Amino acid sequence: MLKSYLKKKLLYFFLVPVGFGKSLFVSTLEEIAKGNKELFQDSYIYNSGYDWKKYPVIRVDFGGKGNITPDNLLLYLEDKLKDVASDYKLTVTGDTFQSRLENLVKNMTDLNDYANKIVVLIDEYDAPFINQLDPVIKESNRLIVRDFLTEIKSLTANNFIKLEFVTGVSSYCFRDTYSGPNNLNDITLSPDYTTVAGYKEEDLLNKDSVYYKRINQLAEKRNISRDILVGEMRSMYNGYKFHPEDDTIAVYNPLSTLMFLQSGELNNYWINTGTPTFLVKKVSKSNVKDFSKPISVTKYELIEPDEDSLTVDGAMFQGGYLTIDKYENSLDDGKLRQMDDPILLKFPNGEVEKSFYNLLFKKFEKDLESEGEYQEDDVIKALSDVDIDGFISILASSFASIPYNAYYQQQNRNEAFYHAVLHAFLRGARMHPESEKCSNLGRIDIVINSIPNLTYIFELKHGKNADTALEQAQNAKYIQQYIRQNKDIVIIGINFGSDYRNLDDYEYKLYDSGGNEIVDRDAFLDHITKRKKVRYRSSRKHE
Structure with missing residues (x-):
C-alpha cells in the first residue's frame, strides 16, 4: 500500500486519533520518497518491484505547536523553508512567503539525481489551533495553516508535486471548501485504507513477528494460555474500525498495544496522550448521551469540518473515543450505499470506555462544584x-x-x-x-x-x-x-x-x-x- 502512494500524483488527507502512529507513518513515507531502500530490507516493499526513485521532500511537522502565537507560527514556517533549502543546498528567494515557497519548490524540481517532482508531507496540521483556548489566536493560526495548504494546492495544480500527504485529528482547515485546500482526497473513511493506522491481529500473531514472541513470553510469565492473554489484549486495545462494511478489519491501538507488550500490564495508556480541547468543550457544553448502546450518525457527521456544527458524536469519533461499528440498516439487493445511510458508533474497547468515563467524571465533577457554589x-x-x-x-x-x-x-x-x-x-x-x-x-x-x-x-x-x-x-x-x-x-x-x-x-x-x-x-x-x-x-x- 505504501508504494502505491508514489505511483501517480496523489493528494491525501488522513484524519486519525492521537496515538495511532501518524508521525511514524509520515516518517516511513519520507524515507521511501528519499529512496532509502536499505531501511526496508525486512519489509514487503523491499522486493515489491518499487523503483525507489529519489524525490525531494518538504516535511512540515506542526506537532508541539499547540500554544504557538500567529507571529511565531509564521516564523516557524519561514524557518522550515530555510531548513529544507539548506538540506538541498538551495537558497530561499522572494519578497513574500508565497513567492519564497513557490521558488523553493521550483528549484527543488531541478535538482540533480532527484525526480523532477517533490513530495510534501504535513504532519499534525491542526496542532496549532485544535487545542488553542484563545479564540482569536485559534482562528488566526487556522487561517495561516489553511493559506499554507492553499499555496501547496496551487503548486500541485502546476504539476510540481508528486505526493501531498496531510495528517490531523480534525477537518477544520477544510471548511472553506471553495477557496481553501479542497484538492485533497480524504481517505479517513475509505475502505481501501482501513488498516493504514493500527495493528491487525493477524500481524500481531504472525509466528515470525517479534509481537508473537513477546505475547508468548508474557503468557508464560503469567502462567496462562496465549489465547487468554490475547483475549485480554483484544478486549482492552482492539476494536477500531474506519469503515462500516461488515468485512472491515478492526485494528489495535498501536501505542497502547506496544506499551502493554513492553510492560505486560493492562493499563490505560491511551488517556495519557491527551484529549483534544475541542472534544472537552463539546462534552462540557452538552447533555451526555447513553454511550453504552450504539449511537446512530451519518458519515458526514464524522468528518464535519465546521467546529460549531460538529456534534458530540462527531467530536468523539474524531477524538478517538468512538469508532465505527457497522451500518445501521442492511442493504437491499441491487442498491448502493448512500452518503446519508445511518452508521452505528460504539466504544472501540475497554481502554477507551474507561478513558471516556474519566473525562465524563471531570465534567460532572465541575458541574457538582458549580452546583455546590450555587x-x-x-x-x-x-x-x-x-x-x-x-x-x-x-x-x-x-x-x-x-x-x-x-x-x-x-x-x-x-x-x-x-x-x-x-x-x-x-x-x-x-x-x-x-x-x-x-x-x-x-x-x-x-x-x-x-x-x-x-x-x-x-x-x-x-x-x-x-x-x-x-x-x-x-x-x-x-x-x-x-x-x-x-x-x-x-x-x-x-x-x-x-x-x-x-x-x-x-x-x-x-x-x-x-x-x-x-x-x-x-x-x-x-x-x-x-x-x-x-x-x-x-x-x-x-x-
Missing part, C-alpha cells in the same frame, strides 16, 4: 443550624444531576465514586472539606471544620446502610482527635445505593465538645445556644 448559602445555613434533614435534601437534589450513564462503569458504582462527587460538591460550596483524614484507628472519609463552633464528620458507605457507617465511626473513635477543641461535633453516616444512584439512607449522632453524646437535636441546639451566650459574655468581659 447552593453555598443553603448549605452553610443547614449545617450551621444542624438541619441535617435539610442538608441531606440539598445533597440528594444535587446528586440527581449526575449523568446516569456515568454509573455504567463498575468503578463508578462504589464508595470511592460517591466520596469523590460529595467532596466536589462540598468544595464548590466552600466548605473546605478534608478527605481521608487520618486517625490512629483509620481514615475519616470527610471532615468539615469551616462551620463556626461545629465539626462535621462524614462516614460513607455504598450498598450497605447508614447504621454501618455510624458504627464504623464509633468503633474507630473518629471524634477523639476533635474533643477538647471547643467545638461541638456532628457525625453523619450516609449510604449510597446503586438502584437509585443517590444516597438512600442516613443517620447522625450529636456530641458536645467533650465527646458526650446528646441524643435529642433540640437539646443539642439549646446546648449550642448556651455556649454562644457564654462566649458572648466572656468576650464582653475582655473588652
Whole structure:
C-alpha cells in the first residue's frame, strides 16, 4: 500500500486519533520518497518491484505547536523553508512567503539525481489551533495553516508535486471548501485504507513477528494460555474500525498495544496522550448521551469540518473515543450505499470506555462544584443550624444531576465514586472539606471544620446502610482527635445505593465538645445556644 502512494500524483488527507502512529507513518513515507531502500530490507516493499526513485521532500511537522502565537507560527514556517533549502543546498528567494515557497519548490524540481517532482508531507496540521483556548489566536493560526495548504494546492495544480500527504485529528482547515485546500482526497473513511493506522491481529500473531514472541513470553510469565492473554489484549486495545462494511478489519491501538507488550500490564495508556480541547468543550457544553448502546450518525457527521456544527458524536469519533461499528440498516439487493445511510458508533474497547468515563467524571465533577457554589448559602445555613434533614435534601437534589450513564462503569458504582462527587460538591460550596483524614484507628472519609463552633464528620458507605457507617465511626473513635477543641461535633453516616444512584439512607449522632453524646437535636441546639451566650459574655468581659 505504501508504494502505491508514489505511483501517480496523489493528494491525501488522513484524519486519525492521537496515538495511532501518524508521525511514524509520515516518517516511513519520507524515507521511501528519499529512496532509502536499505531501511526496508525486512519489509514487503523491499522486493515489491518499487523503483525507489529519489524525490525531494518538504516535511512540515506542526506537532508541539499547540500554544504557538500567529507571529511565531509564521516564523516557524519561514524557518522550515530555510531548513529544507539548506538540506538541498538551495537558497530561499522572494519578497513574500508565497513567492519564497513557490521558488523553493521550483528549484527543488531541478535538482540533480532527484525526480523532477517533490513530495510534501504535513504532519499534525491542526496542532496549532485544535487545542488553542484563545479564540482569536485559534482562528488566526487556522487561517495561516489553511493559506499554507492553499499555496501547496496551487503548486500541485502546476504539476510540481508528486505526493501531498496531510495528517490531523480534525477537518477544520477544510471548511472553506471553495477557496481553501479542497484538492485533497480524504481517505479517513475509505475502505481501501482501513488498516493504514493500527495493528491487525493477524500481524500481531504472525509466528515470525517479534509481537508473537513477546505475547508468548508474557503468557508464560503469567502462567496462562496465549489465547487468554490475547483475549485480554483484544478486549482492552482492539476494536477500531474506519469503515462500516461488515468485512472491515478492526485494528489495535498501536501505542497502547506496544506499551502493554513492553510492560505486560493492562493499563490505560491511551488517556495519557491527551484529549483534544475541542472534544472537552463539546462534552462540557452538552447533555451526555447513553454511550453504552450504539449511537446512530451519518458519515458526514464524522468528518464535519465546521467546529460549531460538529456534534458530540462527531467530536468523539474524531477524538478517538468512538469508532465505527457497522451500518445501521442492511442493504437491499441491487442498491448502493448512500452518503446519508445511518452508521452505528460504539466504544472501540475497554481502554477507551474507561478513558471516556474519566473525562465524563471531570465534567460532572465541575458541574457538582458549580452546583455546590450555587447552593453555598443553603448549605452553610443547614449545617450551621444542624438541619441535617435539610442538608441531606440539598445533597440528594444535587446528586440527581449526575449523568446516569456515568454509573455504567463498575468503578463508578462504589464508595470511592460517591466520596469523590460529595467532596466536589462540598468544595464548590466552600466548605473546605478534608478527605481521608487520618486517625490512629483509620481514615475519616470527610471532615468539615469551616462551620463556626461545629465539626462535621462524614462516614460513607455504598450498598450497605447508614447504621454501618455510624458504627464504623464509633468503633474507630473518629471524634477523639476533635474533643477538647471547643467545638461541638456532628457525625453523619450516609449510604449510597446503586438502584437509585443517590444516597438512600442516613443517620447522625450529636456530641458536645467533650465527646458526650446528646441524643435529642433540640437539646443539642439549646446546648449550642448556651455556649454562644457564654462566649458572648466572656468576650464582653475582655473588652
